[in-house]
Amino acid sequence: xxxxxxxQLLGAGLGTAAMGLLTGCATPxxxxxxxxxxxxxxxxxxxxxYWAWLKDFQNVADIWNAANPNIQVxxxxxxxxxxxxxxxxxxxxxxxxxxxxxxxxxxxxPEFLLVNGLxxxxxxxxxxHAHLYDPTLWKQVSYxxxxxxxxxxxxxxxxxxxxxILDKVGGGTPTTxxxxxxxxxxLRTQDTYLDCFPISDASPFASFAAQAGAAWxxxxxxxxxxxxxxxxxxxxxxxxxxxxDDDLVTTAYGAFxxxxxxxxxxxxxASTITGSWGDALIQGVSGSEGxxxxxxxxxxxxxxxxxxxxxGSTAAVLANSKHPKEALEFAIWLxxxxxxxxxxxxxxxxxxxxxxxxxxxERQKASAFFGGQRYNEEVFxxxxxxxxxxWSWWPVxxxxxxxxxxxxxxxxxxxxxxxxxxASEQQIITVFKNKGLSIRKETA
Numbered sequence: 001x002x003x004x005x006x007x008q009l010l011g012a013g014l015g016t017a018a019m020g021l022l023t024g025c026a027t028p029x030x031x032x033x034x035x036x037x038x039x040x041x042x043x044x045x046x047x048x049x050y051w052a053w054l055k056d057f058q059n060v061a062d063i064w065n066a067a068n069p070n071i072q073v074x075x076x077x078x079x080x081x082x083x084x085x086x087x088x089x090x091x092x093x094x095x096x097x098x099x100x101x102x103x104x105x106x107x108x109x110p111e112f113l114l115v116n117g118l119x120x121x122x123x124x125x126x127x128x129h130a131h132l133y134d135p136t137l138w139k140q141v142s143y144x145x146x147x148x149x150x151x152x153x154x155x156x157x158x159x160x161x162x163x164x165i166l167d168k169v170g171g172g173t174p175t176t177x178x179x180x181x182x183x184x185x186x187l188r189t190q191d192t193y194l195d196c197f198p199i200s201d202a203s204p205f206a207s208f209a210a211q212a213g214a215a216w217x218x219x220x221x222x223x224x225x226x227x228x229x230x231x232x233x234x235x236x237x238x239x240x241x242x243x244x245d246d247d248l249v250t251t252a253y254g255a256f257x258x259x260x261x262x263x264x265x266x267x268x269x270a271s272t273i274t275g276s277w278g279d280a281l282i283q284g285v286s287g288s289e290g291x292x293x294x295x296x297x298x299x300x301x302x303x304x305x306x307x308x309x310x311x312g313s314t315a316a317v318l319a320n321s322k323h324p325k326e327a328l329e330f331a332i333w334l335x336x337x338x339x340x341x342x343x344x345x346x347x348x349x350x351x352x353x354x355x356x357x358x359x360x361x362e363r364q365k366a367s368a369f370f371g372g373q374r375y376n377e378e379v380f381x382x383x384x385x386x387x388x389x390x391w392s393w394w395p396v397x398x399x400x401x402x403x404x405x406x407x408x409x410x411x412x413x414x415x416x417x418x419x420x421x422x423a424s425e426q427q428i429i430t431v432f433k434n435k436g437l438s439i440r441k442e443t444a
Contacts (some may be wrong), residue, residue, distance in 0.1 A: 033319040034120045034146065045070045046323045048330060050315070051089065052103035053080045054348035063343050064333060071326045081105055082398060093117050093319060100321040101331060106140045106312040109149050110395040114435075119317040120146035124325045132336045133354050136387045141314055149314030150331040153344075153351030155275025156383035157207060157310050158375070159295045160282055165192060165270040173295040177239060180298045184248035193269045197240055198254030199411050202404035204274070204310060209236045211308035212300045215390040223438025224394065228425040230442075232304065237417040244411060251411065256281045264288070273297050275310035276380045277351040283369055290368075294375035296383065306386025311351060352380060395437065400428045 050061065050073055061073040076099065078085040086108065092098030093115065104112060112118050126147040130138050137151035161173060169186035184194035198204060209216075212232040218225050227233075243249050253259030255272045263269040265286040272278065282292055297307055315331040317324045334340040336355045344350035345360045353359050363376040394400070407420030425441075432439040 049099040050101040059347040060343040104316040122147040149316035151354035154312035161271035212304040217394040227442035307383035
């Protein structure tokens with residue numbers, strides 16, 4: 001991933017209108033927090049609030065609280081980001097309030113930067129801890145020479161599958177996407193789908209394209225550069241167009257939807273390629289203990305990368321925090337210490353640990369549900385080392401994904417994924433320009 005310079009983010013790369021947003025003009029009540037002097041550590045006890053959609057997170061915070069009487073953390077549950085949590089955060093920021101910390105997805109960091117919503121924690125020493133984190137994830141919180149979130153979890157991708165179903169057509173898992181397609185054809189003779197393709201959610205497609213080597217947007221000195229019609233992206237779209245047209249995958253439901261759970265329990269769907277966090281959800285498939293295993297995701301052959309990420313979030317310090325230094329201290333403990341990571345896994349079912357030196361005590365063990373397989377160490381540890389480091393997020397990521405998803409839904413009416421990708425690129429360019437962001441199409 002390209003590291004943004006201050007000039008790229010705040011200057012021509014975002015345009016005059018965006019500069020106004022970043023200095024607080026778009027969100028009443030906010031100030032240019034990162035231009036103000038740093039806030040010194042408190043002289044006495046402080047109470048921090050952390051808004052997150054993680055379940056039972058207070059149990060995690062209480063472990064910290066017991067050992068740190070002068071920095072107490074109160075957890076407040078909010079809905080998932082795009083399910084209402086982000087709107088609550090934006091509203092709180094606009095009113096001059098909000099929590100000290102909040103759970104913010106990696107892909108949403110640039111959108112919060114547009115409203116000056118996050119503290120640059122490099123001003124409080126975050127870079128001293130950079131060596132403790134997966135470098136790919138650290139790059140995804142690093143903008144304009146600053147650090148705007150502490151990686152909290154991620155989702156390296158793998159293939160969750162039912163070997164009992166694959167055994168009906170000879171067994172074995174595909175190592176390439178072409179082999180995956182061949183396996184899908186064989187399974188259709190058994191009235192089973194190998195997988196599904198969610199035409200209402202473009203996120204998995206973006207991950208597959210990233211694995212193939214795509215990097216849709218990047219900042220340069222004179223603005224943003226977009227390229228969603230590169231070979232990696234269009235070949236990925238062509239591949240899944242054919243998979244859908246040949247009925248190798250179903251578009252009737254997405255992974256972990258009610259339809260998917262019903263089909264998985266009946267043997268109607270044999271596998272899913274998803275983030276590491278899918279292990280907990282798969283355990284909700286009725287009567288499936290011992291029937292699932294995990295393999296590396298297929299690759300695009302001699303090109304692309306071994307894996308890719310789906311999902312991931314940060315512990316970000318919000319702009320109106322009165323105690324950013326203490327908030328950073330808690331965030332570092334939460335995401336790098338054995339106690340914090342183990343507690344998050346146990347209580348909140350957190351995704352993949354951002355600390356490459358400690359995946360979590362429970363995840364070092366063989367899994368009874370997955371037939372005694374040590375899949376975390378066998379599959380997901382290597383996956384974190386096989387990522388596309390050129391992929392970066394941009395200031396209108398969610399709106400871009402909504403546009404792409406709207407286009408993909410038209411697949412049911414004859415529009416190809418390729419056509420939708422091409423049309424979406426043009427719409428995304430328009431969104432950038434309407435927000436005053438400088439953007440141009442990459443040319444060969």
